[in-house]
Amino acid sequence: MIRVRFAPSPTGYLHIGGARTALFNWLYARRHGGTFVLRIEDTDTERSSWDMVAGIVGGLRWLGIDWDEGPDTGGPHAPYFQSERIELYRAAAQRLVDAGCAYYCYCSPELLQQKRQAAEASGGGWVYDRACCALPPEEIARLEASGAPRAVRFKVPPGETAFDDLVHGTISFANANVEDFVVLRSDRQPTYHLSVVADDIEMQITHVVRGDDHISNTPKQILLYEAFQTTPPLFAHVPLIMGPDKKRLSKRHGATSVIEYERLGYLPEAMVNFLALLGWSPGTDQELFTQGDLIHAFALEGISGGNAVFNPDKLDWFNQQHIMRLSVEDLSTRLEPLLREHRLWHHDFVGARREWLHRMIDLLKPRVKRLPQFVEEARPFLTDEIGFDEAAVRKHLAKAALAAPFERLRAAFDTAEPFTAGVLEAALRTLAESEHVPPAALIQATRVAVTGRAVSPGLFEVLELLGRERVARRMANAPLAVANRDTG
């Protein structure tokens, strides 16, 4: 039985990298019928906050990532907040000390700081010098009597620590390069290494899928597993996501919070598709995936070893592709809040004009990369306050030679029966011929007249959607608007 976990620290929002790590874990669990656990690593009480927990949970939900065990869901290994499991870690630390795998360290943070700086000044790295590892009993007694604060440090044994990483293959470290790390702080709070390992053991995690940046932590954690006489889980370290400058993705690269992308009008399915293909490949040429496709295709073996650059253009493409694949019903549901926000929603869009709304959405669908663009594209259909693009008016509408034919076109449209794209197109082309005007000139002029813009979906569909009345009104008013401006 596969058990994986996503273990964010609520010291920030759910960022792109974290989301992908969560996604990979989730996909892996779902692919193999395993269990996906959400565990909140809030042992850093200073920096953790409830808002951040809510933000992370919200981000995961938005992406459609659900968990089988976790904070709100509960489960056989509850609680899923590390801050509520402190006693477990203290007991674990005690076991390490009892087994001779760890020792008390009385060095003050200030002293360590000093030593570290000194080592750095002489141009070298620093690992703890084990000053407290072999303190004589009298010295320990003296320190204890004086009430000196003590931390618990893990005693790294000599030798080498290696593991078979599922994406990188064998990785090994000389233990000499691994320092005696603190497992329990002097205030009796556990450190990350202790709490992850204690929890991953207790929660029976079988696969640890996490960011590359944890590779150097892995030997410490494996040593801990060994000290606890348990078999470590399998590790899969996925490469990091970089900004276009190949630096670690950060705020200066724009939006890095997943939930920000919701606000920008990205579909969660597009985000998931994009993220999944960032550092992972199904081994085929398929690019577009539904969540179900991904679950079916996902395998840890397809994760590549090198860092990946976040490419916003490709995200946009995925978004557009997924928008086009959405059913009109679905799309209109997602558009409703947006349209309401701009006061462009009409109550009968769920009633009498439902079918009309769907036709409009279908027309606009392939022209939109992000949801908010819909609002702009839809404006001419939803309000009479359209506003004219002056350049478009000058180029296509305000032409003296067009005045008469345009007026006759308006009359022709007025009597067109039925008022449908096909009939309107035939009427326009017939008129263009008899007036010796290129059809394109009339089309462009009409487009500007009824939408205010030089670009729109196919004119005749637009006209049909607008309806006889609005077309007549806008055609009658448009040239007038130009005249007014000219004289004013």
Next chain:
RNA sequence: GUCCCCAUCGUCCAGAGGCCCAGGACGUGGCCCUUUCAAGGCCAAAACGCGGGUUCGAAUCCCGCUGGGGACGCCA
């Protein structure tokens, strides 16, 4: 500085010794469709970091170099 990871088009990936004078996708340029803009179709430019090996044969294996990234906390 030490340790670790990585190295194919600008970007994301395919390629697990001959099928590769390297394939797909985004982006870019051109053409087609066409009433504009998209969408769609077609075409094009664009890469195996360098140097040594191993081998009949290397993008693929080994070594070195270079470059990029990560980690070196009583943060997670």
